[in-house]
Amino acid sequence: QLRLLDTFWPLAMSVFFLLQVKRQVVFHEGHLDLVINSWDSQGRKMSVPVRILYHRHHHEKNHEGHHDDHHENHHQNVEHHHGDHRHHNHQHVLTESDSANNTEVPVLQFPKTGDGLRRRKRDWVIPDLKVSENARGPYPLKVSQIRSNEDKVKKIFYSITGPGADQPPVGLFTMDRDTGILYVTQPLDREEVARYMFQAHAVAEGSGNAEEPMDIVVIVIDQNDNKPVFTQDTYLGEVPEASPKGTVITVKATDDDEPNSDNSDVRYLDNLFEINPVTGVIRVNNSGLDREKYPKYTLVVKAADMVGSGLSGEAKVILTVTDSNDNAPAFTQSSYEATVAENKVDAVVITMSVTDGDEPHSPAWNAKFKIVDGDPGGLFNVKTGQNKHDGIITTAKGLDFEKSSKHTLLVAVENEVPFATPLPTATATVVVNVQDVNEAPIFDPVEKYVSKREDLPINTDVVQYTASDPDTARKQTVKYKIISDPAGWLIVAKDTGLIKVKNSMDRESHFVKDDKYTALIGAYDNDDVPATGTGTLIIQLEDVNDNAPIIEERVIKVCNKESAPQLLSVTDKDGPGFAAPYTVSLEGMSKTNWTARMNATQTGIILKLATELASGDYTVVLRVRDTQGLEQDNTVQATVCDCKGEEVSCQGRIAGAFLSRLLLVLLLLLFARRRKGEIKEPLLQDDDVRDNIYYYDEEGGGEDDQDYDLSVLHRGLDNRPEVFRNDVVPNFMPAPQYRPRPANPEEIGNFIDDNLKAADNDPTAPPYDSLLVFDYEGGGSDAGSLSSLNSSSSGDQNYDCLSEWGPRFKKLADMYGGGEDDML
Numbered sequence: 001q002l003r004l005l006d007t008f009w010p011l012a013m014s015v016f017f018l019l020q021v022k023r024q025v026v027f028h029e030g031h032l033d034l035v036i037n038s039w040d041s042q043g044r045k046m047s048v049p050v051r052i053l054y055h056r057h058h059h060e061k062n063h064e065g066h067h068d069d070h071h072e073n074h075h076q077n078v079e080h081h082h083g084d085h086r087h088h089n090h091q092h093v094l095t096e097s098d099s100a101n102n103t104e105v106p107v108l109q110f111p112k113t114g115d116g117l118r119r120r121k122r123d124w125v126i127p128d129l130k131v132s133e134n135a136r137g138p139y140p141l142k143v144s145q146i147r148s149n150e151d152k153v154k155k156i157f158y159s160i161t162g163p164g165a166d167q168p169p170v171g172l173f174t175m176d177r178d179t180g181i182l183y184v185t186q187p188l189d190r191e192e193v194a195r196y197m198f199q200a201h202a203v204a205e206g207s208g209n210a211e212e213p214m215d216i217v218v219i220v221i222d223q224n225d226n227k228p229v230f231t232q233d234t235y236l237g238e239v240p241e242a243s244p245k246g247t248v249i250t251v252k253a254t255d256d257d258e259p260n261s262d263n264s265d266v267r268y269l270d271n272l273f274e275i276n277p278v279t280g281v282i283r284v285n286n287s288g289l290d291r292e293k294y295p296k297y298t299l300v301v302k303a304a305d306m307v308g309s310g311l312s313g314e315a316k317v318i319l320t321v322t323d324s325n326d327n328a329p330a331f332t333q334s335s336y337e338a339t340v341a342e343n344k345v346d347a348v349v350i351t352m353s354v355t356d357g358d359e360p361h362s363p364a365w366n367a368k369f370k371i372v373d374g375d376p377g378g379l380f381n382v383k384t385g386q387n388k389h390d391g392i393i394t395t396a397k398g399l400d401f402e403k404s405s406k407h408t409l410l411v412a413v414e415n416e417v418p419f420a421t422p423l424p425t426a427t428a429t430v431v432v433n434v435q436d437v438n439e440a441p442i443f444d445p446v447e448k449y450v451s452k453r454e455d456l457p458i459n460t461d462v463v464q465y466t467a468s469d470p471d472t473a474r475k476q477t478v479k480y481k482i483i484s485d486p487a488g489w490l491i492v493a494k495d496t497g498l499i500k501v502k503n504s505m506d507r508e509s510h511f512v513k514d515d516k517y518t519a520l521i522g523a524y525d526n527d528d529v530p531a532t533g534t535g536t537l538i539i540q541l542e543d544v545n546d547n548a549p550i551i552e553e554r555v556i557k558v559c560n561k562e563s564a565p566q567l568l569s570v571t572d573k574d575g576p577g578f579a580a581p582y583t584v585s586l587e588g589m590s591k592t593n594w595t596a597r598m599n600a601t602q603t604g605i606i607l608k609l610a611t612e613l614a615s616g617d618y619t620v621v622l623r624v625r626d627t628q629g630l631e632q633d634n635t636v637q638a639t640v641c642d643c644k645g646e647e648v649s650c651q652g653r654i655a656g657a658f659l660s661r662l663l664l665v666l667l668l669l670l671f672a673r674r675r676k677g678e679i680k681e682p683l684l685q686d687d688d689v690r691d692n693i694y695y696y697d698e699e700g701g702g703e704d705d706q707d708y709d710l711s712v713l714h715r716g717l718d719n720r721p722e723v724f725r726n727d728v729v730p731n732f733m734p735a736p737q738y739r740p741r742p743a744n745p746e747e748i749g750n751f752i753d754d755n756l757k758a759a760d761n762d763p764t765a766p767p768y769d770s771l772l773v774f775d776y777e778g779g780g781s782d783a784g785s786l787s788s789l790n791s792s793s794s795g796d797q798n799y800d801c802l803s804e805w806g807p808r809f810k811k812l813a814d815m816y817g818g819g820e821d822d823m824l
Contacts, residue, residue: 019050048127105181108146108200108214129182132221133190140174140183143218147180148202148211155205156180160216162198173198173218182216190220191256222258227311228266228303229254235301235317239284240324240420241291248273251280253303253313267308268301273319275301277308282317291321292357324420325364327357329389329413331428339433343398349380349432352391354413361388363416372427373410380432382411393430401436402472408432441467441478441523443535451540454507459500462490466497467523467533476525483534484520487511490537492521499537507541508573515541515575545578548632549624551605556636557650559643563609568636570603572626579626587621587633589743594620594638607636615642615650619740633754635740 025032032052106129129144148156158180164172173196174183180202196218204210230253237249257263267277274285280303297319304312331354338350358364369382369391381396391411399407409430443465450463469476480497482490487509491502499521507515517539524532552569572579581602586594593611598604605622618638625631641650739754799816802809 025052105142106144108144108216109149128217128219130219130221131184131188133188133223134225135184135187137187139187140185143173143182143184144216145179145181146175146200146202146214146216150202150204150210154207154210156210157203157205159201159203160198161201162196164193164196164218165198169193172196175200184218188220190222190258191226194220194222194258196220222261222263224257224263224306224310226256226263226305228305228313229256230301230303230313230315233315235315237282237317237319238322239289239319241289241321241326248282248284248319249317251275251282251301251303251315251317253280253315255305257305262306263310264305265307266303266305268303269308273297273299282319289321290326291323291359292327294321296320323359323362323364325358325415325417326420326423327364328419328423328426329354329356329365329367329415330426331413333428335429335431337431337433338393339435340395340399341435341437342401343437343439345395345398347395349393349395350430351385352393352411352428352430354389354391354426356389356415358415364420365389366416367391368414368416370412370414371409372412374408379407380409393432399432399434400470401434402470405434405436406431407434436471436473438474438525438527438529438531439470440531440533441469441525442533443467443521443523445535447536447538449538449540451542452505453544454505454541455544455546456501456505458502458504462499462501462539463537464496464498465492465521465535465537467535469525471525474525474527476527478523478525481522481524482519483522484518486519487517489517490519497521497523505539505541506546507543507575508547512541515543517541543575543578545574545626545628545630547573547578548630549579549582549626550632551622551624551634551636554634554636555639556607557639557641557648558609559645559648560609560612560615560640561642561644564646565606565608567599568605568607568622570605570624574626578628578630581627583625585623587623588747590620590622593618596622609638609640613640615640618743621740621742633739635738637740 019036034050034052036048036050038048106127108127131141131143135141146158148158150156157177158175159177160173160175160182161167163169165174172185172188174185175181176183180200182200198216199213200216201213202209202211230251232251235249235251239248251268253266253268255264255266268275268280269277274283275281276283280301282299282301299317299319301315301317302312303315304310331352333352336350336352340347340349352369354367356365356367366388367384367390369384371380371382371393377397379395379397379399380393382391382393384390385392391413393409393411409432410427411430412425412427414425444467448463448465452462456462465480467478467480469478479494480492481494482492487503487505489501489503489505490499492499505517506512509517511517519537519539521535521537522532523535524530549570549572552571553566556566556568558564558566570580570582570584572582582598582605583602584596584598584605586596593609593613595608595610597606599606605624607620607622616639618640620636620638621633622636623631623633639650641648643649738758739751742748742751799813802813802816805813
């Protein structure tokens with residue numbers, strides 16, 4: 001019986017064949033060659049050539065020391081035959097049960113060569129050897145044997161080189177020098193090195209290489225010696241509660257055994273969640289997760305190789321159930337009622353509270369409110385309070401009691417995120433009662449525009465500006481008053497709101513802006529606490545020609561010889577149509593010495609000295625008219641200097657004036673010095689007990705030398721702000737132009753008449769109309785009481801000393817010094 005040990009690898013498994021002799025076989029050439037064919041499950045064919053050698057029991061060597069092919073005393077050996085056939089994937093395997101001493105191993109024959117050491121045929125393929133990892137031994141363990149055809153005629157020595165032989169790891173594989181048997185010296189580990197490749201050498205004794213080196217490949221057969229290992233010891237994941245069936249987390253385990261084999265084919269197992277056994281994807285098995293009951297799950301996931309039946313590893317998966325919006329917020333009350341005063345904006349009406357079973361302060365817990373019914377006019381707002389669980393209703397507009405005294409709102413509450421599952425939306429009813437308050441009358445329109453002439457006569461109607469009381473149920477009456485009238489031009493009828501002219505209006509007044517005069521009119525009701533509404537009256541003042549043109553430059557200097565013309569600017573406060581073009585004429589004596597004409601634009605006067613005058617000051621009278629013929633005399637003070645041309649120089653005049661003033665100062669100093677030299681006996685001696693005598697014949701400032709505080713007398717007006725004082729110069733009315741004194745004595749009469757008329761119409765000329773108040777002392781008045789001045793009949797004073805004061809006080813001494821009898 002002969003046995004052939006060989007292996008095929010179609011199904012990642014070891015396959016063994018037992019070759020037996022069924023009848024007598026005659027080895028005519030000392031051996032028998034045959035081929036064994038095998039097919040895997042996918043139909044792939046694999047062929048192995050086999051040579052059977054006859055081995056005698058008695059050794060007979062010839063004189064050359066070689067074995068006879070037919071008479072050698074050998075055991076029968078089975079070896080691969082490497083002929084000129086194309087065979088691929090020829091493999092030999094040594095299993096754990098093979099012995100180092102009694103196992104017959106595959107024999108690798110060096111390829112046949114022609115004459116000498118010529119290159120082997122290209123189609124020759126040396127089959128790989130396979131050795132199982134972790135083989136138990138005993139070691140050294142036979143792997144294979146190599147043979148050279150030259151061993152029949154020569155003594156051949158065998159050796160191997162390469163990684164695992166003479167290179168690291170050195171000595172893992174060894175070869176018997178004489179027999180060519182390949183040994184492995186220790187267990188192999190496929191996860192460290194899965195394939196070894198080295199060269200086998202055959203050297204003839206005394207003659208060098210007997211064969212070309214042969215490549216030997218040893219494949220380490222994988223054993224299931226590694227269990228799956230997860231990439232993490234603990235996986236952390238989150239899964240929303242009430243989430244539909246779907247992916248939660250993916251776990252991953254690796255196996256170091258041979259890829260794409262059962263040894264590394266990992267399957268995943270879990271009991272609580274659904275896990276894909278191939279991909280490791282963990283899914284929610286159903287929608288029954290509830291964070292409020294089970295906020296966290298800890299899973300132990302197992303990964304096993306051999307398609308789930310081999311070695312296994314474990315990992316922990318901690319899944320935190322995150323909150324989903326599976327609880328709808330609910331109002332603590334189903335209805336609310338509140339009262340708010342009318343007309344108030346942003347007034348808090350009521351605060352509503354809700355509850356929610358989701359995680360506090362999460363988007364699924366935070367409330368969001370909305371008015372869904374009862375507010376078509378947008379009168380209310382609802383917002384979420386800072387605690388995210390209060391709904392605050394405020395007024396977006398002022399409520400009107402007269403329109404609606406009650407509002408019924410329907411408010412809904414939701415969360416910041418949608419519900420995870422269909423849930424009913426909670427609502428609450430809010431009844432808002434409007435509180436009636438006294439409202440101010442309302443002008444219609446709030447701003448009223450009218451256009452009037454500025455010269456409207458006093459007591460003329462301007463406009464009737466009325467207001468209505470919105471409190472219709474109160475039956476109140478409305479009255480009117482002036483709130484603001486800066487110029488004091490208007491008056492309003494208390495009961496009707498008719499506005500009339502009180503004082504003459506002036507478009508050119510500084511109270512008028514852009515020809516508009518603005519006044520505020522008040523309307524108030526007769527409630528216990530009256531409410532006042534305000535309307536704005538804007539009067540567009542139409543211009544009239546009520547201002548004569550005036551000359552801006554009132555002082556000029558010219559030379560008396562070849563005088564240069566002077567340009568005088570003319571202005572008119574009236575608007576276009578009542579101003580330029582202007583005309584001018586000289587009046588009185590000015591006609592003799594001066595010439596005046598309008599410039600090209602007729603907005604300026606060209607004034608020129610016509611005759612040579614002596615140095616001095618002269619008054620030039622010019623009558624200027626506007627386009628409507630309104631005229632006014634204007635005076636210009638002209639200083640004529642003794643010079644020539646345009647450069648005016650009055651040095652001689654200035655020097656004379658300086659000398660005159662200097663002489664006057666010297667005279668005053670001389671007079672004062674002479675007064676100091678005179679010693680006069682005073683009327684009263686220093687030690688006289690009588691008081692000093694003061695002069696009271698001065699007018700104007702009063703007794704300045706007494707240092708009296710006259711402000712006390714004005715405090716009455718300071719405390720009477722409603723009294724309009726006009727004891728000051730009016731700064732809003734133009735001053736008339738006074739005619740200068742004429743040089744011609746014949747014009748004196750006209751000069752006096754003209755200036756008298758101007759003074760009569762001059763509002764800026766003193767004395768002013770004054771309203772003085774002396775009936776107020778006030779609290780804490782600085783003025784002392786006058787009660788200490790007693791009459792002569794009080795008897796408290798002794799006036800006999802008056803008779804000792806000299807003849808000037810004799811009359812007083814007679815009046816007060818004696819008794820009643822003396823006076824009679």
